[in-house]
Amino acid sequence: MADKHKLLEVKGLTMDFGGLRAVDSVSLEVHEGEIAALIGPNGAGKTTFFNCVTGIYTPTKGDILLHPKGLATRRLNGLKPNKVTEMGLARTFQNIRLFPDMTVLENVMIGRHCRTKSGIFRSIIRSRGVREEEQQIVEDSYQLLVKVGLGEFANEFSKNLPYGAQRRLEIARAMATDPFLLLLDEPAAGMNPQETAELDQLICKISEEDRIAILLIEHDMKLVMNISNPIYVMEYGKKIAEGSPQEIKDNPKVIEAYLGEETDA
Amino acid sequence: MEYFIELFLSGLTRGSIYALIALGYTMVYGIIQLINFAHGEIYMIGAFVALIVAGVCTIYGFAGVSVLIIAAIAAVIYASAYGYTLEKIAYRPLRGAPRLSPLISAIGMSIFLQNYVLLAQTSDFLPFPRLIPDFEFMEPVAHIIGSPELVILVTTVVTMILLTLLIKKTKVGKAMRATQQDMSMARLVGINVDRIISLTFVIGSALAAIGGVLVASYIGQVNFYIGFLAGVKAFTAAVLGGIGSIPGAVLGGLVLGLTESFAAGYVSSDYEDVFAFGLLVLILILRPAGILGKARKQKV
Amino acid sequence: MLKEFRQSLLVSIWFVFLTFPLMVVRVNTTESIVEWRWMSLVWVAVASFFLSYLWRYMLARQQAKKKVEEEGVQQLSKAQLLLEDMTFRYKAMGVLLAFSLVFPWIFDTYQSTIMISALIYVVLGLGLNISVGLAGLLDLGYVAFFAVGAYSYALINHHFDFGFWACLPVGGVLGCLFGVILGFPILRLRGDYLAIVTLGFGMIIKVVLENWNEFSFGPSGIANIDRPGLFGIDMNIDGSTTYIYYIMVAMVVFTILITMRLRNSRIGRAWIALREDEIACVAMGIDMARTKLSAYALGAFWAGMVGVLFAAKTTFINPASFTFMESAIILSIVVLGGMGSILGVILGAFILILLPEYLRAFSEYRMLAFGAAMVLMMIFRPQGIISNIRQKYEYKGLKEEADNG
Structure with missing residues (x-):
């Protein structure tokens, strides 16, 4: 993994709303050619994380660095959303x-x-x-x-x-x-299994044919496990795990987070 | 120094009227995020009804404070009825429509009500009877503060206290606060949101009517157009204090009243309105959430 | 059936109660006379009874229509389809243009004068349509830019004796400049705040014009403004009116052409996107401040330019011509015609300006009707008389599809 060019680097990102800490020092990296995923139960702070990266919110602490290929590194904190998009980072909405x-x-x-x-x-x-x-x-x-x-x-x-x-x-x-990096916010939400499968293919196609790296937020574990690597897991604003799908599957913290949620439901 | 005190008191009087009207804007905005553009017209209608009732009463032989009370009650009842009807006709069908739709509907309603009163009554300024008596105990300070000013200040303070009690202590007040925080959640826990919204309009309109009666008997004349400027100014006061916040509306009203009074007294009375709007623009640019308002993050 | 009847009856009683003091009683406190007008109560009762039936019927129809739309079926009326047909549009435009060219030769000067003011409102409506209809920025002080144009011509003409043609672009540019200056600080504001601040600006400009005597000659205004000149030829009133009429027709054509091009350009698309969803718009890389400012300033441009013509036509202006009511009329033109729809706005201007002119008997009810129409339009037909015609694009794939099928 080390030889691949690092595109997005988030270090210790923290976002407070009043007294509420929605994202708590989360770090994450996306490399060229990857389909990375950010998963976690509802309200874990995934969308807030996205909004910080894409400039809709200005994070309280931390660094968001973009390393476009062949260009100088840029810090995205506090940039307007349209500037972020101009730099080559596009998104969809949940x-x-x-x-x-x-x-x-x-x-x-x-x-x-x-x-x-x-x-x-x-x-x-x-x-x-x-x-x-x-x-x-x-x-x-x-x-x-x-x-x-x-x-x-x-x-x-x-x-x-x-x-x-x-x-x-x-x-x-x-x-x-x-874009050279595409952020997808729950692209499969509300889709039926067949639509989800088609979406799987589409995402892979974009990654391969257009050479666009992808970071996606997902709730649906199945979609994520099939196509993405690495996977980052968030719960209550904190990152609790990262790694390959297999590592995530076996991680006791993740199991607990998801099982805990399932008993709630 | 005396001039300063005089300006201060007249600013306070003016400000408390703005505050009374501003409460209607703030409460409605707090719940349905709509600038009820026609709120100033409700205030005007309140003043007109008071004028008519007071006129009829005087002609049929009533006199003194009883006329004031009857007129004020009639004004409050009618203004509330108009506020209620206004919401039902012009805003309720537009729940969930794009943001600009209810605002345009409100502007339409404002124009409609102005012209309705113009056609049903007159375009002239009508003299409003002096209903507030001169209190004897006020005599020593009469050169600084008159009885009408005192009545306005006291009425405003009492109304504010009652309103605060209503919102803080009663069950209805709790439901109103819940609806303001999250309408769909309030609905889920069994609050009749439609009724709460109607109630908000009724209360806001009643407050505006009280303001209308006070202003009319203070200034001594009424016209179909008085609601427009008063409405815009009161809205300015609401924004100034932080829209959605009830103490904010009061504070904003007072700040605006004092600013206008001092600007008119020390700078130039011709540009009174310019100061008011200048203040609004400044506040919106520097601190869009207002003095007491909290910045709300837009949900994405 | 009975339930409906009871409901209408209740509404009727409610409105009788509601309108009682204002419609029935009229007091004259100076002479101690009370006038009772009981007949108006009967009118209110009957009218509200039947209107409440209509109201419920319309609401129900609206609901049904919404349901159909949610199922994804799109209904286009026959008229709408006809309007989307390009050949029909070109033909219709040709006929209209020909008619407008012979108009002053068929009708008298009086008619031309009325037509000129209608055309002025067409341009104003189209200008406001850029900021309100396309970019979704509700501007309640639009008349301020109209005033800027009118006063810039009147003052330049008064002090330096410059003519109409020299001032026409100046008025437009000044309007535009004012748009930028006023627009700059308020761009960050949300839609409804923006509305109130623009309203405030409109009022500030009027107060300044009324009170700054040395600059604007105060409430008495400026008289003897030159009419437009034509190579120094002397014209009588009739000739001059006809001349102004033609200038106005040319200006309308010019405005239509340019707003049409703007709407279908890269900038115009950005405006519409901004109106539809601000957050998505900036997330797609559109600079919100610049886009808003351009819409606001370009809208102001037309008001400034047509303001010059207004001053030249009336030869006299004072602050009373630039009240909030004017802004409200222009806004209702845009709203009734159809926000964003150029054809709709033109039609809206003609209806709203010509109708009260020809129905003199009802002219005092004009503003009442405008107000009611704004409310009703928002509830029952938010897209206006003529909804926006969607732009169809040609692309290679389309031709292939056509060839295959």
């Missing part, structure tokens, strides 16, 4: 956040925004450069839709898509920002 009154294609086109540059004035006179760029955005976006299997829905409103398709659209939209 509770789907699409743009409901835009078409499926337009949703993906929004992702291309930070990689294109037509300004106001040139958009008004609609110069040739703008028209070409615009067409390129459309083609690129459509290709992404085809990749996630939504090509035929391109001109539908995104609010009219079925649930599973909306999740895949979120992935396509995030990929449109040309």
Whole structure:
């Protein structure tokens, strides 16, 4: 593992809300080509962790370092979300956040925004450069839709898509920002087993074909165990374990955390 | 020094009126995160009803404090009824709609109610009878503080205490606080959320009506347009203190009243409103949560 | 059946109670006269009885429609489909343009004057549509930018004797500049706070114009503003009105063209995304501050520019023309027409400005109706008269699909 390039490095990340410590000095690394996973019971602080990394919250303590290949290291703490995305780190949301009154294609086109540059004035006179760029955005976006299997829905409103398709659209939209690291927040939530299996394949395909590293939050252990390595486990804001799927499976702390939850349910 | 005290007291009087109206904004915002734009119109309607009732009573031979009390009661009843109806018609069907929809509906309602009163009554300023008597014991200090100011201050303080007791001590108050914290959870534990929301509008409207009656008898005239500016100012007060917070609304009202009074007294009375809005803009930029408000993290 | 009847009866009684003091009693305290108008009570009773039936019916229909939409079936009315058909749109636009060009030759000057003010509101509506309809920034002080444009022309004309054409871009740019200056500090605010602050700005500008006599000539305003010139030709009132009319038509066409292009550009998409979901929008790499500011400033640009024309048309302006009510009217144009929909806003402006003009008898009920319409629209038809037409894009895959199928 050591020879692989380290992309994301989080050191001692802590996030307080008033008196509540939602994330307590969590460290984590994602390397090139990996599908890493962050798992844990509900309320463990996984989404808060994501929000800190992607700039929606400014963490109380700790460092979030991004090491883009061939570029200088950047500290992400306190950067605005759009800057984080520009640096090559894209995300999806746990509770789907699409743009409901835009078409499926337009949703993906929004992702291309930070990689294109037509300004106001040139958009008004609609110069040739703008028209070409615009067409390129459309083609690129459509290709992404085809990749996630939504090509035929391109001109539908995104609010009219079925649930599973909306999740895949979120992935396509995030990929449109040309990330080298993709953060997926419970991508399989609310999906049936068949949809989950398809999602498995999609995630692997993205990892292999597009050479994008992936960090995903999951609740569903099965999905995680199949595709990801390494796995980090959080409970009550703290990291309680990390390692390969096999190591995690055998870790008594993890078993306790999950069993404890199951008796609750 | 005397001038300073005079300005201070007039600022306090003005501020306590703002506070009374601001409470309605803050309570409604606390529960359904809506700027009830038509709240100022409720205040205006309260003042108008008081004027009409007081006028009729005076013409039919009543006099003195009894008229004030009858008029005030009528104003409170009617304003509450309007507040209740307003919520039912303009806001309830829009629960769960995009954020801007109820706000636009509120603006529409504000325009509607203004013009309703304009058409049903008149566009002129109507003289409001002097219902607050001059107390004899006030004579020695009358050059600094008049009886109407005293009545306004005392009424405001008493109303605040009653409201605080209602919210802190009663079962209904507890339900209101629960609804404010988490509406769906409150519903799960068996609180009739719709009724609590209606009640919030009723209480807020009643407070606004009290403010309306006090202002009208203090300034001595009423017009269909008075609610608009008073509403915007009171909203400023609510934001100033921290919207959603009841002590915040009171504090914000007082701060705004004092600022306006001193600015008008020492700088220029022409730009009174500019100071009020300037203060609002400043507070929103520097401390959007207000003086007493807590910054709420948006859930993602 | 009986239940419905009882419900309506209760509503009727409730409204009779509610409207009793304001609708029935009118006191004249100076002369000690009480006027009782019992007839209005009857009207209220009857009207509220029947309206409550209608209200319940409409609500039920709304519920049913929502349910259908949740099942993912999308309904487009015939009119909407027709509007999405490009060839029909081009034809319709051609006819409308031709009609607007011959308009002053068919009707008299009075009609042209009314039409000019309707067209002014079209431009104002389209401008406000950028910030409210597209970017979702509720601006309640939009009229301030209109005032900036009007006063900049009036003052420049008064002091330096510059003409209309020189000032037209100046007004637009100044409006834009004000938009940036005012927009900068308030961009961080959430939607409803933004609304109140813009309202405050609108009022501040009016108070300043009323009181800063040395600068703006106070409440008495500025008179004798030059009408637009045409190569120094002298024109009578009729000729000048016709001329202004044509300038206005050109301006509307210009506005439509540019707002259309903006909406379908990279920037326009960012505005709409911002309106739909701010957090998702920034997470997709869009700079929120810059996007909001551009929407706010570009909206202000049109108000500033058309303000110049307004000053040139009336030749007299004072602060009374720039009250909150104007902002409210422009906002209702956008809301009723359909937020984000260019065609809807144009239609909204014509309906809201021309209808009260031709139905003089009802003109005092104008604002009452506007207010009620805003509420009803939000409840029953939030997308406005004409909902936004969705943009369809052409891509290679589409052609292949068409070839195969």
